[in-house]
Amino acid sequence: MTIYGLYAREVGGWLSVSALIRLMAELGVDEPAVRSSISRLKRRGILEAERVDGRAGYALSAHAREILEAGDRRIFRRRRGTLDEGWVLAVFSVPESERRRRHTLRSRLSWLGFGSVGPGVWIAPAHLTEEARDVLVREELAEYVDLFEGRYLGFAAAPEQVARWWDLEGLDALYEQFCSDFEPVLARWRAARGKDETGMAFADYVRVLTSWRRLPYLDPGLAPELLPRDWSGTKAADLFFALQRRLEEPSHRFVTEVR
Structure with a gap:
């Protein structure tokens, strides 16, 4: 996935199977392992089979491109909040009958960088608000969540609370x-x-x-x-x-x- 994220988009979003095998060989990965990885990414909807000039290869799906573009903003940019910008709170409730969605929601919030304040209440610096909104909508989780922005008013010192969250x-x-x-x-x-x-x-x-x-x-x-x-x-x-x-x-x- 790293190779596609770094390079495939620069060359039209497509790489031939032979090129993938050659590239992965530089990393010490053999051909059977490469083909196995391709199959997994195809099943997950990340890659789509496509022939170009008679050569077999794989292109990134539209969904994968969207995820990678969002990832670029996170991975290749320094982000550091300020005390003045405040916080975003994600408050959620998921029915017991949909507890798998609850696990997915917690995983996505954690992956976004949210910390846990308590059951159903997660917190992050406010600069993550728009990214959180985009991810929750894309993952069809928005119906379970309410987002709030605000300031921390006490009573413990903020660094102490942050170390808990x-x-x-x-x-x-x-x-x-x-x-x-x-x-x-x-x-x-x-x-x-x-x-x-x-x-x-x-x-x-x-x-x-x-x-x-x-x-x-x-x-x-x-x-x-x-x-x-x-x-x-x-x-x-x-x-x-x-x-x-x-x-x-x-x-x-x-x-x-x-x-």
């Missing part, structure tokens, strides 16, 4: 692990002194993005005043964007050559 220690550990994994990669490329090994750049960039892309969703983008001291998220974001600047262009050249 989100697992910031766990998120900080994930950011720290990202840094541990990819700081050596950036150091290696900086030492390369401009040499562009496009296949290696492609493999590194896909691994970087695969590891990074879930973190901006788990991170609600809280105001700096609400974050723990020595927050690893800032360092991790600096690292990701430095790797993007170094690897994006040679990686794209490799995909263009293979295609």
